[in-house]
Amino acid sequence: MFNYYLKLALISMRKSPILVFLMVFALAIGVAASMTTITVNYLSSKNPLPHKENNLFAVQLDNWSIEKSWREPDITPFHLTYIDANNLLSLGEKFKHSPIAQMDMPLESTSIDGEKKTFMAQAKSVSHDFFALFDVPFLYGQAWSKEDDKNSANLVVISEKTNNKFFSGANSVGKTLIYGGEVFTIIGVTKKRTFLPKLYATNVFMFAEPEDLYFPFSTQISLGWFNEGKSIYYCQKDKASDTYESLLQSECMWILFWAEFKDKAEKEQYQQFIDNYVSDQKALGRFPRPLDNRLTSIKTWFKYQNVTNKDTQILMWLAILFLCVCLFNTVGLMLAKFTGKSSEVALRRALGASKQSIFYQYLIESLCIGLCGGVLGMLLTFISLEYFKHIYTKLNDQVMTLNIELLLSGLLLSILATLIAGIYPTIKVSRTSACMQLRQK
Known part of the structure; x- marks a missing residue:
């Protein structure tokens, strides 16, 4: 069934490319801003000898x-x-x-x-x-x-x-x-x-x-x-x-x-x-x-040396708040997109489709949008870090380098964020009444 729902999700995305692009781009910008600051903060404060803590x-x-x-x-x-x-x-x-x-x-x-x-x-x-x-x-x-x-x-x-x-x-x-x-x-x-x-x-x-x-x-x-x-x-x-x-x-x-x-x-x-x-x-x-x-101790030494100073931490939280704003925009765009599918959903409900199957279909579509936004967001993160390397030349490049752990974390963050953002629009569209929509037709 997953393949069937995935096929329906891709068809739906192709029918409204502009809305999909806006959602993917908004999500990518939020992920890039937050992951850039998270990467610098995480690598700056990470204990290189955890076994000697x-x-x-x-x-x-x-x-x-x-x-x-x-x-x-x-x-x-x-x-x-x-x-x-x-x-x-x-x-x-x-x-x-x-x-x-x-x-x-x-x-x-x-x-x-x-x-x-x-x-x-x-x-x-x-x-x-x-x-x-x-x-x-x-x-x-x-x-x-x-x-x-x-x-x-x-x-x-x-x-x-x-x-x-x-x-x-x-x-x-x-x-x-x-x-x-x-x-x-x-x-x-x-x-x-x-x-x-x-x-x-x-x-x-x-x-x-x-x-x-x-x-x-x-x-x-x-x-x-x-x-x-x-x-x-x-x-x-x-x-x-x-x-x-x-x-x-x-x-x-x-x-x-x-x-x-x-x-x-x-x-x-x-x-x-x-x-x-x-x-x-x-x-x-x-x-x-x-x-x-x-x-x-190493932890206290980091605190003394201001390894992650307040300005950097504030910047990180501002970037996370910006990601939240991007998610609210994504919710609005998803709601507009899914609401436009009400007639199609009503017809499927009249033909016997359950609320659960409708929910899964649009949830998988949200997952696809999140994955695309995550990939684009991590690409923008990589570009941002490379740009900062040329600005902050006195810092070691390793502080601004994506590793596998951070890359996977960024993709997971994007997917989870999109699924959370898509919950309300997905629930709303899955509750579409077949009788009301068909009566309006």
Whole structure:
């Protein structure tokens, strides 16, 4: 029977193409507007490591002035000083944790065809635990070891993109690169992956392109490097002077710190560890504020970083309201179309067709309109996202890319919305009285 009702629905749609086009187009515009904003909001706030929701935490120590909080309402600083990051590393060797600092310097190498290539590379200086914390997959090689961290080795892990640029995708482990004027040996190559938002970043940097390379944090310190132009330094009183040593000994905060725990017991152990550490530092005249050390979950970290800001959320709800308006228009158009079929329905009722069969016929017609509107709507969504990629060039393209899950969700949204919109017109036309319509004829 479904095939029969589908055939009747297609015949009915062909008889009034203008009305059908208006319904499909109105629905498509509403679906495109809502799915574009939903896509950006969903991909922006999606946890890239859902299996570590209860294991991975940002370490925050409240090393700020006594007069006021670092950021209202009472948010602890995101970054640590070098003193604290270094102490946590050396005192907490049994834990899995890593400092994370930003570097941007020239990277150069000779490609396999003999051409010398140079570009400004974005890098992160981290410890060997970083790759396990954030499940970084390797295409070639591996991460450096704990001993390499202690020895401040000139080792580097490069991205697949960097490997393709310099080595045409070949295994480059053991080869060398020059970064910031220093020679580094490649120990690993990471696989390209979808990893947004980047947990190990803050604010808008969570949606920046992946790093070109990673090297030991201890190596950055031994080389005396700091990213004066782009790194974030939060200094309360004694701002760092021009010397690197003064920066390291200052109370300026510029290093993110993340840790992973096997279970709740280990997390509590780490909380006690950082509380004891800060208490010891208080005795030295540091950390003037009341004890407020935090192990911040991924969900709370997203909230702190305004991953989905209020403007974006408001825009999403406005787009959903616009979809509702489009549905009301679709209801009106369907009602006009189905009402025009009253005589035809009355004749079928007189010939023995039941209300149920009439209902199913026009419900399937609504389903066809919804499917067409959904397909056109998702096409418009794709075009909209591609357009936004060219406008918001500083954001990673992955935030504005439709995946299978969102594509199917959009189609389902369109079909369900159309079925809901078509319920009233369908019920109304199925209740057409054969006697009244035929008597008018």
